[in-house]
Amino acid sequence: MQDMTLNHPFNILLLILVLWAPACLAELDDSELDYSEMDLDELMTQDVYVASVFTAHLHRKNEWMFSYDVSHMRMEDNGNGSDNVSVAQMLDSNGLNYSIAPVKMHMDMEMFHIMYAQSDELTWIVMLQYLHSEMEHVTNSGTFTTEARGWSDTHLKMNLTFYQDSVSHIEHKLMATLGLSLPTGAIDKKDVTPMSGTTKVQLPYPMQLGSGTYDPMLGLSYMGVGDKWYWGAQGIATLHPFGNNANGYRLGNKLAFKSWLNHGVNENVMLFARLDINAQGNIRGEDKNLPAAMKTLVPTADSKLRAYKEARWVLGADYVFSVPLLAGQRIFTEVSKPFYQNLDGPQLKKDVTYHVGWLWVF
Amino acid sequence: MGFLNSDPRHCLARITVLLLSWLLVVSPVTAMDKSHRVKAALIYQFAKYTHWPKAMGDTITFCTYGGDTLAGALHTVQNKRVRNMRVDVRHVSSLPEVLRYCQVLFIGAQQSSLPTLLGGLENSAILTVGESKNFTHLGGMINFVRRGLKQKFEINQMATTKANLNLSSKLLQIAVSPRS
Numbered sequence: 001m002q003d004m005t006l007n008h009p010f011n012i013l014l015l016i017l018v019l020w021a022p023a024c025l026a027e028l029d030d031s032e033l034d035y036s037e038m039d040l041d042e043l044m045t046q047d048v049y050v051a052s053v054f055t056a057h058l059h060r061k062n063e064w065m066f067s068y069d070v071s072h073m074r075m076e077d078n079g080n081g082s083d084n085v086s087v088a089q090m091l092d093s094n095g096l097n098y099s100i101a102p103v104k105m106h107m108d109m110e111m112f113h114i115m116y117a118q119s120d121e122l123t124w125i126v127m128l129q130y131l132h133s134e135m136e137h138v139t140n141s142g143t144f145t146t147e148a149r150g151w152s153d154t155h156l157k158m159n160l161t162f163y164q165d166s167v168s169h170i171e172h173k174l175m176a177t178l179g180l181s182l183p184t185g186a187i188d189k190k191d192v193t194p195m196s197g198t199t200k201v202q203l204p205y206p207m208q209l210g211s212g213t214y215d216p217m218l219g220l221s222y223m224g225v226g227d228k229w230y231w232g233a234q235g236i237a238t239l240h241p242f243g244n245n246a247n248g249y250r251l252g253n254k255l256a257f258k259s260w261l262n263h264g265v266n267e268n269v270m271l272f273a274r275l276d277i278n279a280q281g282n283i284r285g286e287d288k289n290l291p292a293a294m295k296t297l298v299p300t301a302d303s304k305l306r307a308y309k310e311a312r313w314v315l316g317a318d319y320v321f322s323v324p325l326l327a328g329q330r331i332f333t334e335v336s337k338p339f340y341q342n343l344d345g346p347q348l349k350k351d352v353t354y355h356v357g358w359l360w361v362f
Numbered sequence: 363m364g365f366l367n368s369d370p371r372h373c374l375a376r377i378t379v380l381l382l383s384w385l386l387v388v389s390p391v392t393a394m395d396k397s398h399r400v401k402a403a404l405i406y407q408f409a410k411y412t413h414w415p416k417a418m419g420d421t422i423t424f425c426t427y428g429g430d431t432l433a434g435a436l437h438t439v440q441n442k443r444v445r446n447m448r449v450d451v452r453h454v455s456s457l458p459e460v461l462r463y464c465q466v467l468f469i470g471a472q473q474s475s476l477p478t479l480l481g482g483l484e485n486s487a488i489l490t491v492g493e494s495k496n497f498t499h500l501g502g503m504i505n506f507v508r509r510g511l512k513q514k515f516e517i518n519q520m521a522t523t524k525a526n527l528n529l530s531s532k533l534l535q536i537a538v539s540p541r542s
Contacts, residue, residue, distance in 0.1 A: 035403035036439045040411070043404055044536060048397045048513040060396065169509035225510045
């Protein structure tokens, strides 16, 4: 019966589709602009095509966008700096002398984006995330897995285009992103471990679903749009300036930089390559629900071993449906893998991430 | 994946339900793409900025040819006025029909009969509008092209002159140069 409740994001997606979308469409049908009332000069200034770039969302006035996508991220083996750290090194009493070594983690994320363009320059964005994480551990006496699932933090953002120009039919746009991450993700996820018996205990930092704090997001994007090529770059900082969460800590500030090149193969297919660079600082403070000695047992419980820097390549494709029945809809997929990592470790190294999604602009 | 890793039967059931719901929601929708609506409005403007050699009475007919997707959008200009003429929109499927009814003809992309059709219309006072890569090279008059996020158009002035159609200087100024 779990599938019939609203506990799973899939069911919410269905609810939105069945109840909300037709109402919106009916409303929009009445409010569609009559372009035949515009003169020639006005028509020539219209942004007719949507730039197919998910990173920097450009939408036209009164446009809605709804997307649902799932991603699967894998983490495997441990690293410190840019070096590998073996399980033997982690558990050896002459080595790092931990009792538990995390060896693998899977994180599945389901994301919903709802966007509304109040004008050609201003787009409002709501992003909901549902996470399911599993971490596998090795001890000197065996293995065990911990699991956490639930809603993560909710992001409210606005993208504001503050500069645009057209030179030789190439559009250049600069956008600012302002946002706030709301602490809707749990920071008290618990599970059983071999040491806790049947009692569920507080899970370490990487298994918690949210930050527990209100976190501002600030970003800047540049986007160039040619006939068949789009390119751009974006930097977004997620900051944690408003003190510690209820458990006595706050996540490290995060910087995410992306630069991309997209090529429209034809009216329907777009291929893209992207470079992502991410960096996050260590946690400040300590989770009061984690026993102080725990960080000597397992590195994931150590707030000073969470910082990382990584660079990863991303390759993807985007298919835009052109049949009237599926107007405004597209599907997309991307795969990414890090080629550089520098970790305040030992901590698990990030590996390949897969991403598929469906997007509807109306 | 949480969503994909669960029991395959549940996963399949979920996807099926999702697709059915999606079709249920989407099927009544005849949402017109903005590019279609803007193209239709531009065709209306082209007619306003064009003078035909002979008087055409009180109706000007905009035709769409073949199985193009612009027909729905073009109906938004039905009954509007071009100078003192009422716009009529009609779908045609043969050259004789074009010659009989049309003053403006939109030919959608991927029409295999494009060379034959344009060849048959040479020197006819019918304003031809297309959206194919080689439209103007084949004798078409105005071709829609994409420039960045904007909808632009090229004009084949030789073809319009041959057909004794007089395009205003404003239209010629706004048109973009064809790319080689």
